[in-house]
Amino acid sequence: MVTTAEPLSATKPTLPRELSSDSLVDRLEAAFRQSFAVLDVTRGALERVTPDWPRVDIFRWASLCEHVARRGRPEVIEDHSPLLLLATPLPPEELSPSRIAVAVLLTEANPSPAALESAARAFGVDGKQLTQWAAGRRAWPAHAALPLATAIVESLVAQQSVSSMKNQLSEVSGQLLATFEELNLLHQMTEGLSLGRHERELLDQAVDWLAEIIASDCVVARLDGTPAHTTIAGRYTPIAADQLSEFFGRLGPQAQRRSLVLNHDRTSSPTWAYPEVREVVTAPILSNGEPIGWLGALNYRPKRGAYGGGFGAVEGSLLSSVATLIGVHAGNRDLFEQRKQLFDSAVYALTSAIDAKDPYTCGHSDRVARVAVRLAKQMGCGADELNALYLGGLLHDIGKIGIDDAVLRKPDKLTDDEYDQIKLHPTLGEQILQGVPQLAHVLPIVRHHHETWDGNGYPDRLVTDACPKLARITAVADAIDAMGSDRPYRKGMPIEEVESILRRGAGKQWDPNVVAAYFAAREDVQAICRIEREPHDLDVGRWSEGDACPLEETHT
Ligand SMILES: [Fe+2]
Ligand SMILES: [Fe+2]
CATH class of the missing domain: 1.10.3210.10 (Hypothetical protein af1432)
Structure with missing residues (x-):
């Protein structure tokens, strides 16, 4: 029998996958001071049987175990004084979606031999062995065992929930910080925008700022033109400055059009020609739709100092935003220069008209x-x-x-x-x-x-x-x-x-x-x-x- 007020068909959410089964079983065993067996309900297999398991054939209660796994909360699935069978659901695993921890508990201390014999028959175990198993064993009546198991599960779920929220909070904080840094950088750049300012100067300043923000060995940038302009900021440059242009060219035509992130999975290829470069993120600088240069960061380096991990969408987005700003500025400046030249030419044409007159x-x-x-x-x-x-x-x-x-x-x-x-x-x-x-x-x-x-x-x-x-x-x-x-x-x-x-x-x-x-x-x-x-x-x-x-x- 199952001690529950709800119908067996009621389905509760399963325990979160992030919970550790071992941790839950450890806690149950520490609280009840006896071992729990682990049953894979899906596969019908006992995964873990300890020496003090009283050789109960748990599969007699297989369907009830399945219900417990599905309902997601501890339940007493058999109670024949002085024995009861406590089943506690475990978090699902990829290959075992329905698992439970089960324990046979003694419900009263020093039970009578007759009572033990009766329970042995009900549980299908040998009476003598059961008597030996029960000797000196701590008693757990159902009204104590069930709330304790329930409290242990809920406590672990709550801890997991707090841990998960902390992780989410940390992730959101990281994203907010990255967004703030990006906005702050763009704000500083827009404040420095003026048509009298060449994009080379703007790019130099942006690269210095980006090197402060992006966790990398260095930030590099290049503006095409005569002469071309290359700028580098950071603690270490894994490629010689005069090879940067060739390096960017080797990233392929897609790097001329959109942000590109290459991490270790790509740079570990035998065909990768730059062993000193493990991670790369780049963004093209486009002016009026045409590439006029590029921005990039090389080698992901977390602020704690250790290598590992890689660049992602945050770095790609940041470089793209800055590249867009510089590209638009270059386009505006070109337009301004064209209009200024037109104006200058008109003024000189008027001056020439006076001279001709x-x-x-x-x-x-x-x-x-x-x-x-x-x-x-x-x-x-x-x-x-x-x-x-x-x-x-x-x-x-x-x-x-x-x-x-x-x-x-x-x-x-x-x-x-x-x-x-x-x-x-x-x-x-x-x-x-x-x-x-x-x-x-x-x-x-x-x-x-x-x-x-x-x-x-x-x-x-x-x-x-x-x-x-x-x-x-x-x-x-x-x-x-x-x-x-x-x-x-x-x-x-x-x-x-x-x-x-x-x-x-x-x-x-x-x-x-x-x-x-x-x-x-x-x-x-x-x-x-x-x-x-x-x-x-x-x-x-x-x-x-x-x-x-x-x-x-x-x-x-
Ligand atoms: Fe005059
Ligand atoms: Fe005059």
Whole structure:
């Protein structure tokens, strides 16, 4: 009989596989102070029989044992005082899904010979042997044995559950840490993104950061191009730096398209050509869908210092994220460069248009632009002001495109009317350029480069510093180049005469601070006005001063 209130058909979940059968049997035997036999219900085999097993034929209760295994909790499957048969389910194993531990227990101390004889018959064992077996044996009545076995099973299940939760918690913590590190790295990288920053610089920094995060001997990266750029960070590089490119090539075409993880199962192949490399994780750097380089980590090395294990999806995902960021940045930078070149070309095309319109002033805009930059540097202007001045200098006379050729190219001195026409070019220039948002900051230079310090200039007769500073600087640069250059109606003045006029005009026609800047930088300025040159980048920061420029002529 089975001591249970539930029908035998009731099915409970089996014990967790992670539980140790040996551990459960050990605990039962320690608690009951006698041995338990182990029965494989599926195969119908007694796996473990100990010397104090009273030779009971357990298979008489085979179907009840099967029920116990299925119900997943200890039960008394036979009770014939002074003996009972206690069955405790064991965790399933791959080849033995239904196993139980069974013990014959004495239910009362010192039972009478008659009672023992009766129980012997009921259990199918020899009476004399049973009497010897029972002598001095501890008694376990059913009301004590069943709760004890149940408590032991539940305690072990609870311990297993706690252990399993700890493992899960540890795993989740590890994943969270990896995710945090990945997010933190990407955040740091995105903070460092700017279109002025080359992806090589970004890659160097990323490789240093990745070497801190990824448990590896080293993190390596390469950007294709001329010249190619290779960067390495870590404690040890298992391949010479000049072999890294060949190494990556040997990983095959798939490594050019997606993240790749190779661990010991692959690198232990006899065909693996790099015995020093046991584990590899790589990610390609793609820009606009095309590979432009790659990132990789070599040799998994846990932070505890021992080798073993391997790279996985976490490292692959981290490298892919960083590679994507660098690839997108490279693509954006390319796009930015293309647009910048387009813009630069448009500006130089406009400058050429001015020169074509008034050949006597050929090169004037370029020289004014660079002289203005040199003067501004002398005055301590910042990068934005220098860029605005260069662009403004190139375009300051763009309004001359709208002036009648006959007036602009007149070889003789201009009449008052003709001069009035010429005086329209600053406002015409502003009108031409004002539809271009990227040129909004140079419009004041274009409009006001003919204002004078004493307010007698045009078009707005602005006095002293009411005129924008960059326009005042351009005005001096414009005058220096105009006076020193040949004109249709006169030769260019010697430098001594130009400087004499500048001195006399300081504080009247021109801002005295700008004139002072000229005298402080006069050799550089004169060099700029003497030497031919190719167009500079519109970003002044990309070329340095002390430079030189072409020699031509102009009209102020
Ligand atoms: Fe002008
Ligand atoms: Fe000019």
